[in-house]
Amino acid sequence: MGGSLVARIIGTGSYLPKRIMTNKEMEAYVDTTDEWIVTRTGIRQRHLSDETENTGDLGYVAAEAALHNAGISAVEIDYILVATTTPHSLVPNTSCYIQDKLGAVNAACLDLNAACSGFIYGLEVADALLKSDHIHHILVIGSEVLSKITDFTDRATCVLFGDGAGAAVLAKGDGIRGIVSGADGAKGACLNTRDFPVNNIVAEGSKEPQLIRMDGKEVYKFAVNILPEALKAAVSRGNGNLAQLDHIVPHQANIRIIEAASKRLDISMDKFHVNIQNTGNTSSASIAIALDELSRSGKLVNGQKLALVGFGGGLTYGAVYLEWNM
Ligand SMILES: CC(C)(COP(=O)(O)OP(=O)(O)OC[C@H]1O[C@@H](n2cnc3c(N)ncnc32)[C@H](O)[C@@H]1OP(=O)(O)O)[C@@H](O)C(=O)NCCC(=O)NCCS
Known part of the structure; x- marks a missing residue:
């Protein structure tokens, strides 16, 4: 069985807030250095939303750009x-x-949360929905304001994350060939927002910080293994060939995770689109932003084969193999 052959991406867009925080500025918040952050993660700066910008505002700008790029109007979105x-x-x-x-x-409206794999999960749901006769166009948006739930006294996490949004418009057609997704809920504690207010009444009266907590090493181990495995599985499900991939758009969490995947898959780093140096980890927005950048760079042309691959809190993972057909 190959992929679904029912959905293709017809437009992309993205938005990064204007405010940039460099690693040097980070040194004022926690005991860290630009050199540590660059060598351990590849990150040089991240964009931060201001007090007037929330998730919907970032996602809206990215969505507008994607609609414009697709050449369709908002009322055509189902x-x-x-x-x-x-x-x-x-x-x-x-x-x-x-x-x-x-x-x-x-448009019908649905939020989904699969942490940094969220955009991939969104593409999978869109691909399934596009099999319905009455659904023709879907906007998939990844949008995050992680800075609003980041503990800026915890150097192990605050240097990693950034804010941003990316979007894609999907329509019926031949593009997506293979998708895989999955999760390991038993490892959920590795990356969590323990006692965040959405944990219902349980959080009441807690003295714990209601912010992101992470066991970086455990997440790292999961990521270096699952990134190549998910990518291989999606390409194989779509009857593709790893050697024929023109581009790979991975989740931007740590340059070392991407380099390890490049080695393990024996695919040159030149094929991996990397923007982590400018954005940090924007969770569910990261793949969508990177895909939009790649598309607008002119390097992505119709007929090329690409793979998108993500992993993150949950722990979740997912990958999409597609032929570009805009
Ligand atoms: C978080 C991560 C960058 C840490 O890198 P690492 O090489 O594993 O570093 P370690 O955790 O072993 O820490 C090494 C040392 O650096 C210190 N350190 C941690 N963060 C630091 C920072 N920002 N600046 C300076 N030192 C730091 C640690 O305290 C530790 O010091 P010690 O040796 O005195 O105990 C890495 O584990 C990672 O990227 N994990 C995956 C995280 C991820 O992708 N999360 C999102 C999933 S979508």
Whole structure:
């Protein structure tokens, strides 16, 4: 069995907040250095939302750009899927907020959370929805304001994350060939927002910081293994060939994870699109932002084969193999 052959990406967009925080500035918050951050992660700077910008605002700008790129209007969108770990609010969901700003009055609206794999999970859900006769266009958005849940006194996490949003418009057609996704919930504690208010009443009265906590080493071990495995599985499910991949757009969590995958898969680093130096880890937005950059760079042309691959909190993972057909 090959892939679904029912969905293709017809437009992409992205948005990074104006405010840039360099590693040098980070030195004022925690005991760290630019040199440590660059050598251990590849990150040189990240973008931070200001107090007027929330998840829906970032996602809206990315979505507008994707609609423009696709050449369709907001009223033609049948579904909006927003992948986020930092929802604008619980109710209404971020998707409804963006629907209103876009004027996408014909769209159903759903948020999903699979942490840094969220955009891949969103593509998988969109691919399935596009099999329905009445659904023709879907906006998949990854949007995050991680800085609003980051502990800026914890050097093990605060240097890693950034804010941003990316979006893609999907339509019926031949593009996506193979998708895999999965999770290992038993490792959920490695990366969590323990006692974050959405944990219902349990969090009440807690003295614990309601911010991201991470066992970086455990997540790293999971990532270096699952990135190549998920990528291989998606390409194989789509009857593709690793050697014929023109581009790989991985989740941008740590340059060392990407380099390890390049070695393990015996695929040159030149084929991996990397922007972590400018963005840090933007969780569910990261692959969407990187894909938009690659598409706008002119290096991605119709007929080329590419793979998108993500992993993250949950722990979750997913990969999509597709032929570019915009
Ligand atoms: C977080 C990560 C960069 C840490 O890198 P590492 O090489 O494993 O570093 P370690 O955790 O072993 O820490 C090494 C030392 O650096 C210190 N350190 C940690 N963060 C630091 C920072 N920002 N600046 C300076 N030193 C730091 C540690 O305290 C430790 O010091 P010690 O040896 O005195 O105990 C790495 O584990 C990683 O990228 N993990 C995956 C995380 C991830 O991708 N999460 C998101 C998933 S989507």
